[in-house]
Amino acid sequence: MAKRSAVLKVSGLRRAFGPVTIIDSFSLEVRAGEAIALTGRNGAGKSTLLRCLVGADRPDDGTVEVMGNPMSETSPQIRRDVATVIDDLDFFPDLSVVEHLDLLARAHGMTDPDALVDEVLEEVQLVPQSGQLPGTLSSGQRRRLALATAFVRPRKLLVLxxxxxxxxxxxxxxxxxxxxxxxxxxxxxxxxxxxxxxxETVATRVVELGAPRG
Ligand SMILES: Nc1ncnc2c1ncn2[C@@H]1O[C@H](COP(=O)(O)OP(=O)(O)OP(=O)(O)O)[C@@H](O)[C@H]1O
Structure with a gap:
């Protein structure tokens, strides 16, 4: 059987802030069904790398491709394929929990998202809070809502x-x-x-950043 082609392909990525190089010559291929855990100490560059992967930050060198397309945060195809939860999300202050999920699902092409939204609300245990505004949620509940946004939309690559x-x-x-x-x-x-x-449970491969090269 032919080897599945990469969903995400990162080649020679470099990101520096001033004189300090945080990520250097980083390459990675991730196929469907693979989960890569990035580990490493505080400041090792995990968030910096993830932000470059999803187009929220621009690498100084190297390329990022999703399903063979060069990464661009504004490309409709990339936005369709990639679900991300990388920063604290900004929620609309006057849309309830369920309205957020409904809106996101519809924005990504679902015409009748009720059943899916209900299912995800159950999963993240926000059914009792479904009518609340984001500002009234606890910090953990806001995190659950952020995660829920990734699960009510189509996705080929999940970046968290x-x-x-x-x-x-x-x-x-x-x-x-x-x-x-x-x-x-x-x-x-x-x-x-x-x-x-x-x-341990999720990763098929662990990549430790900031580790001494051996
Ligand atoms: N915009 C920026 N300007 C200058 N330095 C930055 C900037 N963003 C990140 N850094 C630095 O890059 C390094 C990597 O930060 P990053 O947030 O990627 O680390 P991390 O591995 O995600 O850490 P943590 O485990 O604490 O979340 C840190 O030393 C940080 O101070």
Whole structure:
């Protein structure tokens, strides 16, 4: 059988801030069904790399391709294929939890998203809060809403920066099972994490940044 082509292909990526090079000569290929965990100490460059991967930051050198297309945050095709939860999301202050998810699903082409939105609300355990405005949610609930936005839309590549942040123990367990299932269903995933249990359950490969080269 032919080897599946890469969903994400990163070649020779470099990112420096002033004189300090954070990412250097970084290359990576991620295929459908693979989950790459980026690990490493604070400041190792995980968020910087993820931001370059999704077009939120521009590398000084190197290329990023998604499904063979050069990364561009404004390309409709890339926006369709890539679901990201990398920064604290800005929510519309006057749209409820369920309205956010409904809007996102429709913006990504779903004509009747009710069943999917209900299912995802159940999964992230925000059913009781579905009518609340984002400003009234707890910090962990806001994180759950941010994660939910990735699951109500089509996706081929999921990019997550420390998705475990602010989740309770049960939430981290749910997230690990969810991401493992997503990967098994053929999604490509790249995520940064400081949570060994999440890395252990989800990752098919671990890439440690900032490690001494051996
Ligand atoms: N815009 C910027 N200007 C200058 N330095 C920056 C900028 N963004 C990031 N850095 C530096 O780049 C390095 C990598 O930061 P980054 O946020 O990628 O680390 P990280 O591995 O995600 O860390 P953490 O585990 O703490 O989240 C840090 O030393 C940080 O101070």
């Amino acid at each position: 920066d420390e998705p475990e942040q602010r989740l309770d123990t049960e939430g981290v367990g749910w997230l690990a099972a969810k991401l493992k299932a997503e990967r098994q269903q053929g999604l490509a995933i790249v995520f940064a994490s400081h949570e060994p249990a999440l890395v």
